[in-house]
Amino acid sequence: MKHLLTMENLTNDEVFQLIDRALEIKAGAPSLHRPDLFIANLFFENSTRTKLSFEIAEKHLGLKVVDFEVSTSSVNKGESLYDTCKTLEMIGTSILVIRHPEQTYYQQLEGLMIPIINGGDGSGEHPSQSLLDLMTIQEHFGRIEGLNIIIVGDIKNSRVARSNYHMLTRLGAQVRFVCPDLYKDVTLGEVVQFDDVVDEVDVCMLLRVQHERHDGSQIFDKDSYHLQYGLTSERYHRLKETAVVMHPAPVNRGVEIADELVEQEKSLIFPQMKNGMFMRQAILEKIIQENDL
Structure with a gap:
């Protein structure tokens, strides 16, 4: 190497x-x-x-x-x-x-x-971020193969989503995406509805909206985004008991994840860091x- x-x-x-x-x-x-x-x-x-x-x-x-x-x-x-x-x-x-x-x-x-x-x-x-995410998943579950993973957020502009999708898929995990149509990357995998899959996933990996890579033509309503695509308290409590929440950070609290969930029991956000x-x-x-x- x-x-x-x-x-x-x-x-x-x-x-x-x-x-x-x-x-x-x-x-x-x-x-x-x-x-x-x-x-x-x-x-x-x-x-x-x-x-x-x-x-x-x-x-x-x-x-x-x-x-x-x-x-x-x-x-x-x-x-x-x-x-x-x-x-x-x-x-x-x-x-x-x-x-x-x-x-x-x-x-x-x-x-x-x-x-x-x-x-x-x-x-x-973002290879080093992908590797530390893989390390965190392997450390927690003892495996990567067979895990059910969703990546939620600004997929189109995320180097983390791209690196993780390719490697997690290669290592045998099922990876799907949750995102608005505007943030979809058609070169990557299946896009699903958050509420349709939240209760069956092993890893819920959240991403921030990368406003710095947008052209500014779209009005962004953070409250609306949080309700549709954020990990709300209601969605958190629907997660399996064994599921974990991840985020490469920086975290926009109250947008992609409710403020009070960042350090909840299922969250690996700070251990990831x-x-x-x-x-x-x-x-x-x-x-x-x-x-x-």
């Missing part, structure tokens, strides 16, 4: 190796310590969980984190993404973690000689080892 760009890069065996390793690290297993390596996090879109959990994972591995801020970089003078990344490579950075609004931005970086970890590309993919650091540490270890850094 030279890079981690899409979930398609990974075999099923590699996915489960990463899950197993992340769970070992979570249980207290020793990890690599490489204070000789420099890493840079290039986030061209806002981020809290992904950026900071990568940074903490990097520090657990002893990596030296290069201070890179888009707002004060030469990107604002017109420098290309490739030239920015090549500069970091030339001055000794060993790994780049990149989030960028352009879908498949990494295709323009083929001239780099150092590994890239995709922290999210537009509405394309915690697992993100362990999974990203496992990803970094694998990148270091398989690139002989």
Whole structure:
């Protein structure tokens, strides 16, 4: 695994190796310590969980984190993404973690000689989020195959939905979507009505509406959306006793999920966030080892 760009890069065996390793690290297993390596996090879109959990994972591995801020970089003078990344490579950075609004931005970086970890590309993919979601599901249920999963929200603009749909389906889960017609992605799977399936699912995965990727022509009524497509208290209580609620966050409370449900018993939203650091540490270890850094 030279890079981690899409979930398609990974075999099923590699996915489960990463899950197993992340769970070992979570249980207290020793990890690599490489204070000789420099890493840079290039986030061209806002981020809290992904950026900071990568940074903490990097520090657990002893990596030296290069201070890179888009707002004060030469990107604002017109420098290309490739030239920015090549500069970091030339001055000794060993790994780049990149989030960028352009879908498949990494295709323009083929001239780099150092590994890239995709922290999210537009509405394309978000492999590290998908892996931590898989880890959370595997940790809770002990399996992925055979689970009944719905992904609810802005499917069209969600890189999380895309990554998770492809990998969960490949690993044997049944994945369906709940969303308004406006947010439907016709290239993905079956769309169902929330109230028709809520009492039979094992995992209810919620997504926020990504207003920043909309053209602003549609009026959004959050109360109406919550009643039709949100996890209301009534829908929560219809979930099976063994079902869980997930969300990659940030959470818009009172829109995709009722405020009081975020930390209810069935919610794994905050445990997901915690697992993100362990999974990203496992990803970094694998990148270091398989690139002989």
